Amino acid sequence: MEELKAKGINPGLAVVIVGDDPASRVYVNNKKKACEYCGILSEEYALPGETTEAELLALVEELNTKETIHGILVQLPLPKHINEETIINAIRPEKDVDAFHPTNVGKIMIGNFDFLPCTPAGVMELLDEANIDLCGKHCVVIGRSNIVGKPQAMLLLHKNATVTICHSKTKNLKEVARTADILVVAVGRAKMVDEEYIKDGAVVIDVGMDRDENGKLCGDVDFDSACKKASYITPVPGGVGPMTIATLMKNAVTAAIRQSEK
Ligand code: NAP
Numbered sequence: 001m002e003e004l005k006a007k008g009i010n011p012g013l014a015v016v017i018v019g020d021d022p023a024s025r026v027y028v029n030n031k032k033k034a035c036e037y038c039g040i041l042s043e044e045y046a047l048p049g050e051t052t053e054a055e056l057l058a059l060v061e062e063l064n065t066k067e068t069i070h071g072i073l074v075q076l077p078l079p080k081h082i083n084e085e086t087i088i089n090a091i092r093p094e095k096d097v098d099a100f101h102p103t104n105v106g107k108i109m110i111g112n113f114d115f116l117p118c119t120p121a122g123v124m125e126l127l128d129e130a131n132i133d134l135c136g137k138h139c140v141v142i143g144r145s146n147i148v149g150k151p152q153a154m155l156l157l158h159k160n161a162t163v164t165i166c167h168s169k170t171k172n173l174k175e176v177a178r179t180a181d182i183l184v185v186a187v188g189r190a191k192m193v194d195e196e197y198i199k200d201g202a203v204v205i206d207v208g209m210d211r212d213e214n215g216k217l218c219g220d221v222d223f224d225s226a227c228k229k230a231s232y233i234t235p236v237p238g239g240v241g242p243m244t245i246a247t248l249m250k251n252a253v254t255a256a257i258r259q260s261e262k
Contacts (some may be wrong), residue, residue: 001039006060011256012041013071013097013248014063018056018082019049023209024075036046040252044070052262056110057090064092064254070129070256071097073248094258097251100147103144111158115251120152122243123148123205130232132182134159134205140177142166142193142220143186145223148207160256173197183216185220194225204230 013035017028032220035042045059047049056078056093063072072095076083086095092104099115107113116124128136143149153163161182166173177183179199183204185193191211200205209221221235226233234240 001253005039005255007260008197009256009260010068010106011071011252012043012069013252014043014045014066014069016045016047016056016059016072017046018051018075018123019079020024021077024077028075030245031248034249035252036248037230038253040249042070049079050084051079053086056082056087056088058085060087064090064095069095070259071095071252073098080159097248097255098147099151099251105146105151108154108159110133115254116155116246116247117147117151118247118251119148119186119207119240120155121247121261122208122240124155125247126205126234126240126243127182127203130203134182134230137161137181138164139159139182139184140166140180141184141186142170142173142177143184143188143207145186148186152166152186152207156182156184187220189220190218191222192220194222195229198229200224201231202229204233205240206236209241210236 002249016032019025032042032044040111060254063069072091074087077086091101093101096104097115099117104115114200122167134156139156141149141153144165144167149165153165158164164176166176176199178199180199188208190212193206203219206219206221207219210218212218216238223235
């Protein structure tokens, strides 16, 4: 960061939150803390839940042209009266540090990307750090959301894995999951995946951020049960979550460098 600052590059991230969803508030606070830690300027725009789509679009437009801001993050979900797609599409692709804009999604598909989507990229980094070779391995991704499941599958494919994507209509889910060398779970259902979904020695990545029956943070995987089968497993909290934030920081710095080159 010091090197960048010496060159006059001061990465700036705008974090926009609409309404008072407690989970979103925690995520936004964590992102702000990470910015402070890394020396990235962060500006928070906390808007009331009644904010109209037009008002939010006007803010995005202002941030699109603000020179000190290189990355724009609009915390999802947005209140129901605001169309998320409209807002995402309004963010300039070069400031889209979440990589949700169709331009960036398309680039991920092709494999020639500027930004990687934060959560799937964090998962790839974890696999890489653990020296898990993906080439020719069977990866099963449970979940097909635009922000986790689909881009995750694509990134695994780019690493030459053979990828199966499962969802709520998948038949024989446990059997399919049990064929995975690497199982990535992003369903949003507390502790749904237990040892019955896991092949002996499989790698299990738990993307979920849920609450258990006591309101305690947990993942989509029943950790204690899954541990009986998995060779590697990520905990919740302390697994994929921090990697998501680390990728966001990386994307903010990349955005600032790219914009300084123009
Ligand atoms: P989402 O948009 O709700 O998507 C969930 C996916 O899981 C959907 O594709 C759904 O299938 C599938 N699904 C739901 N129930 C299922 C079942 N019983 N069997 C098989 N598939 C099922 O959720 P998301 O945004 O991808 O998030 C998933 C989880 O990851 C959540 O817990 C979220 O909080 C967490 N998350 C964590 C991070 C992080 O930084 N760690 C970041 C983002 C999300 P259909 O498509 O058929 O409905």
